[in-house]
Ligand code: HEC
């Protein structure tokens with residue numbers, strides 16, 4: 355037998371078991387699909403009531419409902435008071451908590467002091483796009499009225515239409531139950547990066563459904579004319595991905611269009627607020643680069659008797675290490691927990707330093723203005739603060755980045771720090787020029803002190819909010835029940851926790 359024949363036989367011998375393995379994996383996937391294939395939930399349009407899916411898909415529904423277990427409020431302004439200073443003049447200085455389960459997304463949005471206390475459907479302060487990532491009623495209403503109309507008007511306009519928290523119709527087609535991108539902003543943004551959603555692989559879809567919400571975005575003012583000829587302005591959710599998805603690429607995008615989310619109340623800096631670029635930063639990490647999807651860790655498969663299905667209890671994967679990490683890793687649970695903890699500690703250390711420097715930079719800039727500093731003296735300093743705070747925010751706002759992309763998170767925190775310190779060095783010089791060489795920023799070590807510095811009137815905000823909850827919010831619920839878009843069964847066992855009472 356010559357060398358080539360031997361090689362051919364050897365490679366066939368190697369390929370056959372691989373093909374068998376793949377076909378067995380495919381076979382299992384088909385089997386799972388068949389077993390889980392239910393009747394059509396809704397022939398046309400969007401079924402936003404989660405419990406309407408329960409009969410066809412009881413396992414997915416029951417596990418989804420377990421996201422209600424994560425209802426604890428962790429007040430981050432209490433834990434990191436610097437936040438109130440660095441967000442002075444912006445909603446986040448009023449109220450900011452760590453994330454809870456998807457079951458609570460809608461309630462968190464209604465309860466936060468950031469959405470204020472509207473008194474009717476036309477009053478603010480927030481616009482309609484603030485609902486975009488909270489409810490499967492969003493694709494339902496968009497389907498009915500069109501995207502531009504959806505993004506026109508005040509938040510309260512759709513108070514009585516938003517009845518169900520994040521659920522089935524956010525990620526699935528109501529007729530086929532296939533995974534589906536229901537938010538047009540993601541489809542457009544992916545196109546800008548050269549990807550056609552229709553050609554996304556199944557594995558990519560297992561992350562892209564999350565990228566509908568766990569991404570950076572801004573509201574793009576868009577003029578349009580409705581069918582009756584009325585001229586309107588929509589605030590269209592837009593992902594700033596045209597130049598790329600890294601912090602520097604988005605920063606350059608925002609700078610090029612002179613965009614600011616708000617003007618900082620103390621330093622007068624034109625600020626950017628990173629939302630939660632979790633999908634983007636995760637792409638730089640080893641798991642995403644090896645093709646591991648969000649769902650591999652946050653929605654692992656689960657066996658129940660003979661049936662295998664996707665566990666819809668989205669939570670910290672550390673609550674289910676055996677089902678997630680240990681599908682691929684061989685370390686002990688304790689080792690994996692320790693590795694994750696070490697990554698968290700490293701991030702916390704650098705994050706704390708960056709936040710302190712940013713808060714002090716804002717306060718020192720405020721002092722410089724007070725003493726008569728000129729626009730020309732302040733221009734470069736404010737640019738450093740803008741860029742430093744953006745990088746800090748981009749790196750940590752999505753909460754999981756310390757694990758998803760540890761190197762990128764630490765790199766950005768280091769550059770955030772460098773920018774903040776550069777601003778502070780320049781400020782020493784400016785302050786010295788106005789005779790305030792010894793200026794020391796006031797104490798912001800508690801939430802109360804920091805909010806006082808930021809000019810937040812917490813008691814007044816709470817009072818208005820409680821009134822809203824007892825009046826308009828109750829009317830919304832009643833109207834939603836009457837319209838038949840809300841089933842009380844879905845909300846059974848729902849707690850009502852807030853940071854303020
Ligand atoms: C429709 C928007 C939307 C989609 C789609 C979405 N999320 Fe979320 N997610 C949110 C919001 C909003 C919160 C915060 C809810 C709150 O605090 O009340 C959240 C919270 C979370 C949390 C924190 C849960 C907890 O108990 O602390 C995790 C983890 C998470 N999401 C992962 C995912 C993954 C993985 C996917 C994709 C399989 C996904 N999300 C899809 C909007 C979404």
Ligand code: HEC
Nearest residue numbers: 390407411414415418520521522524525560563649663664
């Ligand atoms: C945040 C996005 C998200 C939400 C919300 C969601 N799913 Fe899923 N669902 C997924 C993902 C991801 C998969 C895995 C798909 C795959 O790999 O085949 C999945 C799989 C499924 C499957 C296929 C069978 C299986 O278990 O793998 C069904 C059926 C299903 N989901 C039903 C539901 C129902 C019913 C709800 C509401 C109670 C729901 N889903 C809510 C993302 C979601």
Ligand code: HEC
Nearest residue numbers: 453564568633636641646647648651670671672753754757
């Ligand atoms: C390799 C596993 C893995 C993958 C893949 C993964 N995550 Fe995570 N995720 C984690 C771990 C571990 C944590 C930290 C949990 C903790 O601190 O308890 C986390 C944290 C989070 C959090 C913060 C939860 C909280 O309450 O603070 C969110 C949100 C999140 N992930 C969303 C996503 C999204 C969206 C994707 C896909 C782009 C994704 N994750 C991919 C393992 C993973």
Ligand code: HEC
Nearest residue numbers: 640641644646650651671672678679681682683690693694
């Ligand atoms: C679907 C498979 C898969 C799952 C699930 C998974 N990993 Fe990984 N993990 C990988 C792969 C692949 C690598 C990269 C190995 C390499 O290329 O060296 C990796 C690398 C790592 C690393 C080393 C890189 C780093 O960032 O330090 C750690 C730590 C890790 N995983 C922890 C976890 C934890 C914790 C979980 C569960 C929350 C988890 N993994 C879930 C496949 C997985």
